[in-house]
Amino acid sequence: MEKKNIDWSSLGFGYVQTDKRFVSNFKNGAWDEGTLTDDAEVRISECAGVLQYSQSCFEGLKAYTTEDGHIVTFRPDLNAARMKDSCERLEMPVYPVDKWVDAIVSVVKANAAWVPPYGSGATLYIRPYMFGSSPVIGVKPAEEYQFRVFCTPVGPYFKGGAKPITIRVSDFDRAAPRGTGHIKAGLNYAMSLYPIMDAHRNGFDENMYLDPATRTKVEETGGANFLFVTKDGTVVTPKSSSILPSITRRSLIYVAEHYLGLKVEEREVFFEEVKDFAECGLCGTAAVISPVGKIYDHGKEICLPSGMDEMGPVTKKLYETLTGIQMGRLEAPEGWIKVIE
């Protein structure tokens, strides 16, 4: 199979239309067979549930070319399970987990020419999503839905090394204590756009959200979970029912414990403690770990000892071990790597 003629290393994180996408429709209480299509356009009612009341959820995962030339994805079963949780919370029909993973595999296979080669630093980003497609005007769930999966090649997240970022403590809240923070719903992102643009306008890369009830505990950023490292090398990550359960974060914790022999604590993390940590990183599929160098809190600055030039040593080891597993350089735990071809 011949690869597309693309300068992989200069790709950014943007949408590039690829050859095929998967579409399945839910009608009269059942999902149809689903099919791959060339058609990248969606045609739905002007009154579709998603357009009126934002009934939609999504996932994000990647396909990689490994060192020995296979195309693989990373723990797609966990994305399928998380989308099931999102659908249930939003009164949307669940797309069966097995068929969900099959859909991912079929899209990646059909777009194999778009999967960046090993060593380019680029990857194939896969976006599964679902939305209410039938007309809804009185507030209620739609009766018909569409589940789609497309993919797009994305460039190396860190061009020229992972530079630590500066974040600020946000005055806005991300998720209510018994709200929708734990599911991957588009609505959580719509309301985060103003705070993130406001952060950028003020010179910050990201927002650190605190728990809305007490504003004393660390939750997450708009799209990534926190990992901290204490001065004695323990990995600490916030536990809260309103953060999105990041698959990257859960995988890094496993790697910390079982590959690197580090102590791990998943617990409430008070903002008061942050000034005593040695390292801080943001975890998610896009970057794996993005190091944080500085945290701004209303006129006060917390400068992490790892500094503004490079990742802290523990963060770096975590990053290298997990990307080593994803790229096939290190042996993966049972069930983590789904070989596509």
Ligand SMILES: *Cc1c(COP(=O)(O)O)cnc(C)c1O
């Ligand atoms: C998707 C997402 C993450 C990261 O999850 P991964 O499974 O690691 O990609 C973290 N926080 C939020 C709010 C997200 O939507």
